Amino acid sequence: MPEGPEIHRSADAIADALVGHPADTVEFHDLDEFKEHEATLQGRSVRRVEAHGKALLTRFEGGWNIYSHNQLYGKWMIRQAGDLPDTNRQLRLEITNDYHSAYLYSATQIEVLQDDELDDHSYLKKLGPDPLGRETDEADIVERFEATDFHRRQLATLLLDQGFVAGIGNYLRSEILWSEATHPREKLGGMDSDERRELAEATHRLIRRAYEKKGTTVDDEELLAYADQKGDETACGRHYAYERDDGECPRCDDEIVCEEHGGRNVFLCPSCQPSP
Ligand SMILES: [Zn+2]
16 A cells, blocks of 8 residues: 555645646546536636545645545556546546546545645544645654654554544554654653654655655665665665565664564564564
8 A cells, every 4th residue: 555655745736736736627537426516616726636544635726525445456647638548446536637538447535625624534533744735844843753652562563543643554664663763662751852852853764765756765875875885776675674674674684584573574674673
């Protein structure tokens, strides 16, 4: 499933195609409950396209919004206006202006909402701060890690909880834990506040880097230094630990292993990240 950085990049691409132009066509397919909104939305300009955790809000002028959550299979495709993608997927939503069409395909959750309904929306209201959100900075993430409500759960499950911090999925979880040499079974309550702050800062930094570098979590300078040390420019790929269970830990050279925590795979270094 795409994680926060991928959803934000998707929002950027849809925004490039739609923002600032009146939508000539807004069509819902197999969503009879929203048919009545097509006439309301057509002719309105798209003001912004925003990612909220793993959901998207397409925000129209006049206080109207289309909420969409892609779950596992949903996919947006952008084309020249009127060009229909060659796909067997089931079309759910089309938004077309003079220049582009944005199509949303496959099983996905779609709703039409007015601005005053957003604060009370069942998914949106539960989201924690999003490190890629326009109004979130590093201090907000540090504050979240200090909130004692979250101190009793294992980080393996806490980090995937969108109500704690929005946008973390499986690859970011492995990378965040590896970067601060933290075992997935550790809890925030078992750390001192310096350790919590460093983990929060790593969370903020790695999500932002993955957004800027299209999913890569490794820092450029560290990657170069490591490749130089190993004499192999592919020694460390896009990630430090995630899906590198046949490789060496970039910090200590021990072998990265894959363990199941919270029902999903975590990639970690048993030497750097000992079990608590
Ligand atoms: Zn290690």
